[in-house]
Every structure is written in C-alpha cells, then in structure tokens.
Amino acid sequence: EDKVVQSPLSLVVHEGDTVTLNCSYEVTNFRSLLWYKQEKKAPTFLFMLTSSGIEKKSGRLSSILDKKELFSILNITATQTGDSAVYLCAVGRDTGNQFYFGTGTSLTVIP
Amino acid sequence: EPEVTQTPSHQVTQMGQEVILRCVPISNHLYFYWYRQILGQKVEFLVSFYNNEISEKSEIFDDQFSVERPDGSNFTLKIRSTKLEDSAMYFCASSGSPRTPQHFGDGTRLSIL
Numbered sequence: 001e002d003k004v005v006q007s008p009l010s011l012v013v014h015e016g017d018t019v020t021l022n023c024s025y026e027v028t029n030f031r032s033l034l035w036y037k038q039e040k041k042a043p044t045f046l047f048m049l050t051s052s053g054i055e056k057k058s059g060r061l062s063s064i065l066d067k068k069e070l071f072s073i074l075n076i077t078a079t080q081t082g083d084s085a086v087y088l089c090a091v092g093r094d095t096g097n098q099f100y101f102g103t104g105t106s107l108t109v110i111p
Numbered sequence: 112e113p114e115v116t117q118t119p120s121h122q123v124t125q126m127g128q129e130v131i132l133r134c135v136p137i138s139n140h141l142y143f144y145w146y147r148q149i150l151g152q153k154v155e156f157l158v159s160f161y162n163n164e165i166s167e168k169s170e171i172f173d174d175q176f177s178v179e180r181p182d183g184s185n186f187t188l189k190i191r192s193t194k195l196e197d198s199a200m201y202f203c204a205s206s207g208s209p210r211t212p213q214h215f216g217d218g219t220r221l222s223i224l
Contacts, residue, residue, distance in 0.1 A: 034212055041217035042115070042202065043154070048212050088154065096167050097142060097209045098156035 002027040004091050006102035014110050017079050021105045023089030024071040033072050034099065035063055036088040043088055079109045115216035117203050123222045124193055132188045132219045134203030143186045144204040144213060145178065147171070154202065160186065198223045
C-alpha cells in the first residue's frame with residue numbers, strides 16, 4: 001500500500017529558529033513530491049521535487065529529495081510567526097494523476 | 112495570480128439530501144481534481160477529470176458521487192444521498208498537466224446533520 005509519512009506531527013519553535021520537516025514515502029512508480037503550506041484554507045504550493053540531490057529554494061524555505069532513501073526534507077530558516085501553518089507533503093505516481101498526502105506537520109512559531 | 116475558486120464556503124445539509132459543490136478551476140488548466148479532508152485527517156484523493164471524463168477515481172468515489180463540467184468554466188461534485196460520514200472539507204484543484212503542481216481552492220466545508 002502506498003503511503004506518505006511526515007514527522008514530526010507538530011513542532012513549536014521560537015522566532016528565528018531553523019526547522020527541518022521530514023517526509024518519507026513508499027509509493028510505487030514515483031514521479032514527484034510536492035510540499036504545500038496549509039494555513040486556514042487552501043493548501044498553497046511551495047515546491048515540486050522530481051530529482052534527487054537538487055535543492056529547491058525560495059527565500060527562507062528550501063527542500064531536497066533523496067530518491068534512494070525515499071524521503072524529502074523541508075527547511076525553514078529564521079522562522080517568523082507567519083510561517084505557522086500545517087505543512088503537507090504529497091507524492092505523485094507515474095501512473096495516474098492522484099497525489100498521496102501525508103498527515104502534515106503542524107508548525108507553530110512563537111514570537 | 113489566477114486561483115481556483117469554490118462555492119459555497121460552507122454547506123449544511125440534512126442526511127439523505129443531495130449536495131452540489133462548485134468549483135471554477137484556473138482558466139487555462141485542463142486537469143481537475145476533487146479531494147476531501149475529514150477533520151483531523153489527511154487529504155484524500157477522490158477523482159480526477161480530463162477531457163470531459165473521469166481519468167482516475169479512488170475507492171471513496173462510489174456511486175453516490177459524480178462529477179461534471181457543465182460549461183466551459185465550472186466543475187462540480189455531486190453527492191447524491193449524503194451520509195453523516197460525508198462531513199468534511201472538500202477541495203477542488205486544477206493543473207495544466209498531470210506533471211505540474213495542482214493548485215487548490217479554499218475548500219467547501221460540508222456538514223451533514
């Protein structure tokens with residue numbers, strides 16, 4: 001059975017800290033891994049990863065994929081209160097259109 | 112930036128009634144999806160739609176569910192005879208191709224009484 005596991009389930013940090021969120025997967029015919037940020041409503045797209053070892057970066061956020069060990073990490077440096085959200089990892093297969101989501105990591109950044 | 116819009120934001124319905132959830136995908140996208148998220152649980156795939164037909168569906172998407180693109184802009188999810196366990200947030204998403212990121216709407220919170 002295909003599955004996506006995220007850790008930790010929740011995290012509380014102080015502003016300025018650096019956090020690392022983890023996503024491991026067991027999905028046949030892997031195609032891509034996506035990171036989303038979910039605040040109160042819609043998951044908003046952050047990164048799409050398809051190749052191992054290539055870091056994607058956007059401001060204070062960065063992500064990398066390891067297709068051999070079947071995981072990805074999302075790093076957030078110099079966290080701000082606006083980073084507080086649930087971060088979702090989703091994995092897509094080469095066969096089919098659906099994405100398999102993890103349960104998410106709830107990040108709370110305290111001032 | 113173009114976005115996916117969903118209406119209504121909240122729908123309250125009696126068990127056994129039919130509901131229609133509406134979505135307007137991003138205009139140049141060709142692939143459309145419905146997901147649901149039961150409170151406290153993970154986002155689950157329901158169905159994908161391309162070229163006016165279902166391209167993939169999950170086990171959740173049984174005979175009580177149907178999707179339709181009634182015109183050039185709307186994409187709807189119909190639940191025929193709602194059950195208590197259908198209470199969830201329903202997200203619509205769209206993408207330009209199956210290999211590009213899916214963009215989500217704000218969701219419709221469906222509450223079945």
